[in-house]
Amino acid sequence: MARTIIPFGPQHPVLPEPIHLDLVVEDEKVVEARPSIGFVHRGLEKLVEKKDFIEFVYVAERICGICSFIHGQTYCQAVEAIMDIPVPPRAHYLRTVWGELSRIHSHLLWLGLMADGMGFESLFMHSWRVRERVLNVIEATTGGRVIFGSCKIGGVRRDMDAGAIKDTLAELETIERDLLQVTRVFLNDSSVKRRLCGVGVLSPQQAHDLGCVGPVLRASGVARDMRTLGYAAYQELEMAPVTRTEGDSFARCAVRCDELLQSISLIRQALGKIPAGDIAVKVTGNPKGEVIMRTEQPRGEVVYCLKANGSKNLQRFRVRTPTFANLPAMLKLLQGCELADVPVLVLTIDPCISCTER
């Protein structure tokens, strides 16, 4: 049968991201997907030669506009590990709260985009309506909506007083109620199920071999979540990785829905037992040594490799983003799929090419 190459992206209704796919199709079946990324590679890793390790937190936070806080947090944790800085417990809890708020707004962003991709416009709007409430909480507690700027080496810049904690807990009640309404539709609506169930199945072994991370890995039944490593305040909170066993697009959606409620629970736990005390310690000297730091972003495990030689500029700064790790799985999912399923499959890995083009 004759083969046709259909270009997909970088300007596509479901994926306004700088990634291009050449879809080799036979009739309506995709037999191969050839990716092109790197259109806007920013070279942020190279910037460590210009910015000293203290001010580089601002650069790390700008790697992504969605999981910005966790990028900054991971960078800070890596430097703190090299320099053996004792971060105050209160700062750990505050980082956990803001990290989980980031996860909620990222997952809601994805759910909205997924609904939009399926043509379910009202669900898209409801998802983003709830997301606005989360962004309002973030703005009230950090001063920022996209870039929080609240994490620094040695702790955090802002505290939450008793009033802010009370207001946040009260707002969480409303957010949780709204989340339950939105996720009920995602998990039970027949049109959502018809669009996602059985589409793009990844077995646990395939997900593992392809190096998948985050909800993509957990939806295939592999219980890997970097939060179980116990960084920040997670070692003192109760949580278990959310998993599904079906491995299809619906399972990837369901994992994110369940993780929304898990994040609400984690924020409540953290604010319920947040210890009093300082929020930062003074940092003196320059880092010397190396470390690989892993944390769990909304899209999955992010890896920061830092190497320092005792000067104020790092010798090497390398970020492996979750989307970078999930791209091979996306290409695998596209092989043999129907052309009409391509947007759904691309969306289900929650691609963030902005992160990947660090």
Add this chain to the structure above:
Amino acid sequence: MRPEQTLEVIAVAALLESVRAMQARGARLVQICATALPGQFELTYSFDLENRLASLRVEIPREHPRVPSIGSIYGCAFLYENEMHDLFNIQVEGMTVDFHGNLYNTTVKFAFGEVKAPAPKPQPALVPQRD
């Protein structure tokens, strides 16, 4: 908190065998990181074993840097290997998917392959003499 992790420096000739051993133990490939150092490149292959991080490191000379591809063992390694080529000009032999230098469209070719020269010491500013 410093995460628990191990690092083993191995010879380039032992890379494939060591990576195969990792795969046999059920390790997931986490990342490959190249670092340009004076006189050599340092390549770190990191693996996850039940949440424990284990890294293998090879050091290769800066002149004609070559390393075998691990793509036949870990199919997902092709992105890391193309990245090493495009940013550091490291020749990865036998890549399963080769973008031939087109994974990243950077203005400066192999920009990460250079080692930053030590900054010159700042000279005292000349203050104009007033009569």
